[in-house]
Amino acid sequence: MTGPEFNNRPQLSVVIATIEPWPVLKECLNSLLEQVQAVDGEVIIADGNGQALPVETVFSNVVWLPEIGASVFRLRALGLQKARGDIVAFTEDHCIVAPDWSKRIIELHHTFPESVVISGVIENGATDSILDWVHFLMSKGPCMRPIKSGETDLIAGEANTSFKKHIISSNLSDADTGRPFYERLQRQGHRFLIHDSLMVWHIQSLGFKGCCQIHFHNGRTIAGFRRAHLSLSLRIARLASCAVLPAFLVMKTVMTVFQKRRQRLVVLLGLPFLMLIAACHATGEFIGYLWGPGTSPQKVN
Structure with missing residues (x-):
């Protein structure tokens, strides 16, 4: 199932890889769909479970890419291959994005054309237990507020990262959507930017x-x-x-x-x-x- 073809190339492609069935993705999509549509963007759901979206649901600006059993890394690679926007953003199925997230991504990429990777703030949305907090602090703590906006070596990960599509090879491997990919970009001298105005809440209690x-x-x-x-x-x-x-x-x-x-x-x-x-x-x-x-x-x- 795919969404309808766009008449024009979208400004932004948002790729979400998920291996979970509906309704895990519901709150994430609720936070995304209207704002992505407002910037003439597309949302690409790369689905390793095959049931990430309800069968009876049709979204006007969503592309659904099922591949049963695929890892989130493989799924992100599939999403990148399908993405048509000049800017591609990642978030995760257990995240909720701020209402101006899509708009700010586009603005920042235009304001900072030399920065190929732009990421933002990640705040904890799972606060019921000390264990949940420890899990978040170890994996996402460096990206919680306060942060100093500007050039950075910090790799924010797939919860809140966007980049210019031209840096992505047409021959993608699974590792091209993981931390080693960003590390290679840094070694090649590409500029990374982090900005306080890009906000995502990470909600994961395991x-x-x-x-x-x-x-x-x-x-x-x-x-x-x-x-x-x-x-x-x-x-x-x-x-x-x-x-x-x-x-x-x-x-x-x-x-x-x-x-x-x-x-x-x-x-x-x-x-x-x-x-x-x-x-x-x-x-x-x-x-x-x-x-x-x-x-x-x-x-x-």
């Missing part, structure tokens, strides 16, 4: 087991994708670094929270959770550098 699993699979996926581009000596160095990675991740998260002067008590009370989650991530990276990504990309949402 429970204890789910939280440990997703950080393990995320770590293995990142390392597995990197592994393909590493020499043997660099791979050995990365393997060795996994021994100190848990401590580094804990210190980085705590320092981020204290520098931002937010959620200090939460991160201190949640320190046991933080240490465990960091260990899960480091274990995932170790296995990823050793044996590759395995099936972990299919288990990240």
